[in-house]
Amino acid sequence: GAGVSQSPRYKVTKRGQDVALRCDPISGHVSLYWYRQALGQGPEFLTYFNYEAQQDKSGLPNDRFSAERPEGSISTLTIQRTEQRDSAMYRCASSPPIDNEQFFGPGTRLTVL
Amino acid sequence: DQQVKQNSPSLSVQEGRISILNCDYTNSMFDYFLWYKKYPAEGPTFLISISSIKDKNEDGRFTVFLNKSAKHLSLHIVPSQPGDSAVYFCAEAERAGGYQKVTFGTGTKLQVIP
Numbered sequence: 001g002a003g004v005s006q007s008p009r010y011k012v013t014k015r016g017q018d019v020a021l022r023c024d025p026i027s028g029h030v031s032l033y034w035y036r037q038a039l040g041q042g043p044e045f046l047t048y049f050n051y052e053a054q055q056d057k058s059g060l061p062n063d064r065f066s067a068e069r070p071e072g073s074i075s076t077l078t079i080q081r082t083e084q085r086d087s088a089m090y091r092c093a094s095s096p097p098i099d100n101e102q103f104f105g106p107g108t109r110l111t112v113l
Numbered sequence: 114d115q116q117v118k119q120n121s122p123s124l125s126v127q128e129g130r131i132s133i134l135n136c137d138y139t140n141s142m143f144d145y146f147l148w149y150k151k152y153p154a155e156g157p158t159f160l161i162s163i164s165s166i167k168d169k170n171e172d173g174r175f176t177v178f179l180n181k182s183a184k185h186l187s188l189h190i191v192p193s194q195p196g197d198s199a200v201y202f203c204a205e206a207e208r209a210g211g212y213q214k215v216t217f218g219t220g221t222k223l224q225v226i227p
Contacts, residue, residue: 033212040220041220042217043215045215048212050212056214095213102159103158103159104156104157
């Protein structure tokens with residue numbers, strides 16, 4: 001079956017622009033996570049959704065970062081007024097109702113010039 | 114400060130031999146540890162886990178050992194195969210309100226030489 005998909009796979013933007021990154025979780029997965037992965041590092045937790053409810057946003061670095069999942073399926077991570085330090089791989093993961101195993105998408109590589 | 118440390122950024126092993134990947138942690142308040150495997154251009158995929166109440170878990174060629182007194186975790190792969198070449202992430206997980214909050218290490222790149 002289809003895994004977690006993310007779009008775009010690559011995004012190059014200029015400093016100060018807003019970007020929106022999309023995540024399509026595996027069908028039926030109620031939990032959705034966003035991570036950021038800097039070069040040479042492991043994924044770092046950003047936020048968690050249970051269905052459409054954002055239950056944990058403790059990892060969002062500042063108020064330029066926001067995420068939504070309005071219908072409990074597709075999620076969007078938005079970064080406003082991007083800065084060069086926002087350049088990273090942004091990964092989405094989803095997990096089914098019972099088993100907590102997280103299934104990761106291929107990520108979106110964001111480059112802020 | 115890094116809560117989960119993988120001090121070896123890379124490791125090379127001959128095919129058929131044992132690969133040992135190590136991980137140290139600082140936080141004792143965890144529910145279980147996970148190992149993820151990542152191929153280039155793909156997301157990490159779950160490999161094996163170990164509960165905080167156990168000291169060993171085995172799944173085929175993969176065995177994870179947990180030494181709580183030393184706050185040390187290791188993944189053994191035996192025998193190693195070329196297809197095992199990937200980046201391996203150690204991670205600690207807490208069950209927080211019905212979901213899994215995961216803290217990843219920095220990863221170790223394993224190369225298995227044919």
